[in-house]
Amino acid sequence: MKSPRGFDHVDTWVFDLDNTLYPHHVNLWQQVDTRISEFVSRWLNVSTEEARAIQKDYYRRFGTTMRGMMTLHGVHADDYLAYVHQIDHSPLEPNPLMGTAITKLPGRKLILTNGSLDHVDKVLDRLGLTDHFDAVFDIIAAEFEPKPAPRTYQKFLDLHAVDPTRAAMFEDLARNLVVPHQLGMTTVLVVPDGSKEVVREDWELEGREARHVDHVTDDLTGFLQGLAKEV
Known part of the structure; x- marks a missing residue:
C-alpha cells in the first residue's frame, strides 16, 4: 500500500x-466544450456530431483540442482561444x-x-x-x-x-x-x-x-x- x-x-x-x-x-467548462464543438464544426465544415467526435479524439491524444487543431489543421491559437472562451461566467x-x-x-x-x-x-x-x-x-x-x-x-x-x-x-x-x-x-x-x-x-x-x-x-x-x- x-x-x-x-x-x-x-x-x-x-x-x-x-x-x-x-x-x-457548476459545469462552466460545458460552455467552453460546446464552443469548441462549434469551432471544430465550422473550421472543418463537418456536422456537429462529427465535430464532437474529432474534438474528443484530439483532446485525449493531444491534451487539448486546440493542440490537435493547430497541429493537423493549421488553426491559429489566438482565433481559437478568443472563440471558445466567449462564455457566461456568471454561474461562478x-x-x-x-x-x-x-x-x-x-x-x-x-x-x-x-x-x-x-x-x-x-x-x-x-x-x-x-x-x-x-x-x-x-x-x-x-x-x-x-x-x-x-x-x-x-x-x-x-x-x-x-x-x-x-x-x-x-x-x-x-x-x-x-x-x-x-x-x-x-x-x-x-x-x-x-x-x-x-x-x-x-x-x-x-x-x-x-x-x-x-x-x-x-x-x-x-x-x-x-x-x-x-x-
Whole structure:
C-alpha cells in the first residue's frame, strides 16, 4: 500500500483552474466544450456530431483540442482561444472561505492551466480570488503545449523557480498529476462531491486509486482549511 506524500515541507502551492478552483457541478467548462464543438464544426465544415467526435479524439491524444487543431489543421491559437472562451461566467460565485484558506498556506500560490490568461482573469474575478495568487502559467506561456506534456511542467518549474520536491499540485484530471508526482510533488486530485450532476467524460473522472495520486478531495475549500491548520 502506498504512503501518500504530506505537506509539511511544501512552500509552493500549484493549482489547476477549471473544475479545480470551482466545483465540477457548476459545469462552466460545458460552455467552453460546446464552443469548441462549434469551432471544430465550422473550421472543418463537418456536422456537429462529427465535430464532437474529432474534438474528443484530439483532446485525449493531444491534451487539448486546440493542440490537435493547430497541429493537423493549421488553426491559429489566438482565433481559437478568443472563440471558445466567449462564455457566461456568471454561474461562478465568490468563495471567500477558499480565499482565506489559500492566504493561510505558507509560501507561493501559482496557477498552472491549459486555459488562457484572459479566461483565468475572468474566473478569478468571479471567485474573488484575483489577489490570492502570485503568478499564472497559461497555455500561451506553455507555447500551446498543454498538460500533461512533460516539457510544459518543466517550463513552468524553470520559469517560476519551483523546486518540485517542495511543491503540491491540485488538479481535477488524474492524468495531469502523473508528471508532477514523478518530479516529486505532492499531488491532490479534486473530484465531484457527488451531490449534483456533472458533465464530464468517464475517463476524466478516473484515477482516484492511481499510485501517482497522493490525496483525493471532493471539497477543496475544506481540504485547504484543514491544511492551513496543519502547516
